Amino acid sequence: MKEAHVRGATTPPLREETIGTALRAAAEKWPETEALVSVHQGIRWTYTELDAKADALAAGLLALGLRRGDRLGIWSPNNAEWTLTQFATAKIGVILVNINPAYRLSELEYTLNKVGVAALVTPERFKTSEYVAMVEELAPEIARSTGIIGSARLPHLKHAIQIGGTPRKGWYAFDGIAGLAGDEERRMLAMTERDLDAYDPINIQFTSGTTGLPKGATLSHHNILNNGFFVGRSIGLKQGDRLCIPVPLYHCFGMVMGNLGCLTHGATMVYPAEAFDPLAVLQAVEKERCTGLYGVPTMFIAELSHPDFSRFDLSSLRTGCMAGSPCPVEVMKKVISDMHMTDVTIAYGMTETSPVSFQTGEDDPLERRVSTIGRVQPHLECKIVDLDGKTVPPDTPGELCTRGYSVMIGYWDDVEKTAEAVDAEGWMHTGDLATIDAEGYGNIVGRLKDMVIRGGENVYPREIEEYLYRHPKIEDVAVVGVPDPKFGEEICAWVKLKPGESATEDEIKAFCKGQIAHYKVPRYVRFVPEFPMTVTGKVQKFQIRDAMIEELKLEVVKTA
Numbered sequence: 001m002k003e004a005h006v007r008g009a010t011t012p013p014l015r016e017e018t019i020g021t022a023l024r025a026a027a028e029k030w031p032e033t034e035a036l037v038s039v040h041q042g043i044r045w046t047y048t049e050l051d052a053k054a055d056a057l058a059a060g061l062l063a064l065g066l067r068r069g070d071r072l073g074i075w076s077p078n079n080a081e082w083t084l085t086q087f088a089t090a091k092i093g094v095i096l097v098n099i100n101p102a103y104r105l106s107e108l109e110y111t112l113n114k115v116g117v118a119a120l121v122t123p124e125r126f127k128t129s130e131y132v133a134m135v136e137e138l139a140p141e142i143a144r145s146t147g148i149i150g151s152a153r154l155p156h157l158k159h160a161i162q163i164g165g166t167p168r169k170g171w172y173a174f175d176g177i178a179g180l181a182g183d184e185e186r187r188m189l190a191m192t193e194r195d196l197d198a199y200d201p202i203n204i205q206f207t208s209g210t211t212g213l214p215k216g217a218t219l220s221h222h223n224i225l226n227n228g229f230f231v232g233r234s235i236g237l238k239q240g241d242r243l244c245i246p247v248p249l250y251h252c253f254g255m256v257m258g259n260l261g262c263l264t265h266g267a268t269m270v271y272p273a274e275a276f277d278p279l280a281v282l283q284a285v286e287k288e289r290c291t292g293l294y295g296v297p298t299m300f301i302a303e304l305s306h307p308d309f310s311r312f313d314l315s316s317l318r319t320g321c322m323a324g325s326p327c328p329v330e331v332m333k334k335v336i337s338d339m340h341m342t343d344v345t346i347a348y349g350m351t352e353t354s355p356v357s358f359q360t361g362e363d364d365p366l367e368r369r370v371s372t373i374g375r376v377q378p379h380l381e382c383k384i385v386d387l388d389g390k391t392v393p394p395d396t397p398g399e400l401c402t403r404g405y406s407v408m409i410g411y412w413d414d415v416e417k418t419a420e421a422v423d424a425e426g427w428m429h430t431g432d433l434a435t436i437d438a439e440g441y442g443n444i445v446g447r448l449k450d451m452v453i454r455g456g457e458n459v460y461p462r463e464i465e466e467y468l469y470r471h472p473k474i475e476d477v478a479v480v481g482v483p484d485p486k487f488g489e490e491i492c493a494w495v496k497l498k499p500g501e502s503a504t505e506d507e508i509k510a511f512c513k514g515q516i517a518h519y520k521v522p523r524y525v526r527f528v529p530e531f532p533m534t535v536t537g538k539v540q541k542f543q544i545r546d547a548m549i550e551e552l553k554l555e556v557v558k559t560a
Helices: 019-029 047-063 080-092 105-115 131-138 140-144 183-195 221-234 252-263 278-288 297-304 329-338 366-371 415-421 461-468 505-512 541-552
Strands: 005-007 034-038 043-046 071-075 095-099 117-123 159-163 201-207 215-220 242-244 268-271 292-295 319-322 345-349 356-359 380-385 398-404 428-436 442-447 452-454 457-459 474-484 488-497 524-527
Touching: 019 047, 019 080, 019 221, 019 252, 034 047, 034 080, 043 047, 047 080, 047 183, 071 080, 071 105, 080 095, 080 117, 080 183, 080 252, 095 105, 105 117, 105 131, 117 131, 131 140, 201 221, 215 221, 221 252, 221 345, 221 356, 242 252, 242 278, 252 268, 252 292, 268 278, 278 292, 278 297, 292 297, 297 329, 319 329, 329 366, 345 366, 356 380, 380 428, 415 428, 452 474, 452 488, 457 461, 461 474, 461 488, 461 505, 474 541, 488 541, 505 524, 524 541
Parallel strands: 034 268, 071 095, 071 117, 095 201, 117 159, 242 268, 242 292, 292 319, 319 345, 488 524
Antiparallel strands: 005 380, 034 043, 201 215, 345 356, 380 398, 398 428, 428 442, 452 457, 474 488
């Protein structure tokens, strides 16, 4: 191989059906196989039951007036209702908008308005998040509505749907939506499902950008159904397997690699808890005899280090995937030896590519499986380019670009940003620095962008900086990621105050809490008189990072 340019296999062929059609086919092929087990809810549904419940909910959403192309937001931790909503919306062509459960008011308002969400599904509360109360703070009109909501701040929102909890005026009960449908809606469901196209947009996932505001990566049935299928194939998923999914459903990791991976292979989706809890994962794996397990590195670290780890029987495990963040080599080795996951894989991708483009395989040598991101997935091609856009030789660092079926339709209502990310030849420019060796194995060596990956969450410093600029005492701010043994990276903010002002670290953190997601709140805040700058006036963030590593005596973890 003279150039770092690889193409995946062309077999098996790409799937051309919609997600709704795939669910119906699964119900016909594996009718009595358990499709979904929500341990914390005590729910068990076969594929026949999941398909029927998705049909009923889809007809109910039609009764509310939702139609193909409308957007429905789901703001919830992991539960059966999340997945039911995923499949119901897919059956009628309503675009599911994934909203991070950690979002706070400003983020929620921006998200709902950016894509014009017409209906919102959310539980009453979870942990410290009072979801219903926050929605009503933005749209107090809900409590006064008797039909379609007319909100000044959320002008597109027509319906609010509550999962469980105490009934509230103006809110539909999730369990009552199916009952709204009559014969007309059921006939409409059949007609709508028949007319859908696999290339229609069906999912919007928000990913932050260097401009600071989140962008809505828009994905089709074709994008995500195929990616779920090929990821499942890479881990050897098959009918009868039981996949433990502790990763968030609002990420591609959960809803694509997890849910759609299981759907296309007849495996069971197992949710151990609403949010990640290492004990709940270990208990679910043992009780449900899970054969596969997903997680970001910090999740596996928490499971391995749990004080009761040794008392759990994890011998049913065989396979799984570690992704979402650089994977420490030693952690991978422990997962294989101590958790019986002999076929565990590493995957690399991004939301804009549905997500996975590289993945290790069951037949890869151990050293390759623990120290690389594997090889390119079928029906995709990847290359490494230099700053001039020219393909570099093998083992030479450059920007990783991906092309093929998995590349997003684009960023919702943002032609300019889409054109910046996807070039005229269809290459998605990832912004990640990588290498591809002569045998086609990839490695991530850094990032062109300033993105920080904290516990599997993509965090862009500019977004935090933009928010902190609102603080009346702050003149300038620079946010970087610094190494962290638990989360992979943590957020650090260097703050330059306005002349004559003083502030404390706790004051800056308090300004962030409740307004931006908890994982974006800086762990470290330092007050400085100036930033290290280039001669052209750009902040040298690598110097800030190096200074914090030295000050905090941090260790840079070796990763694949």
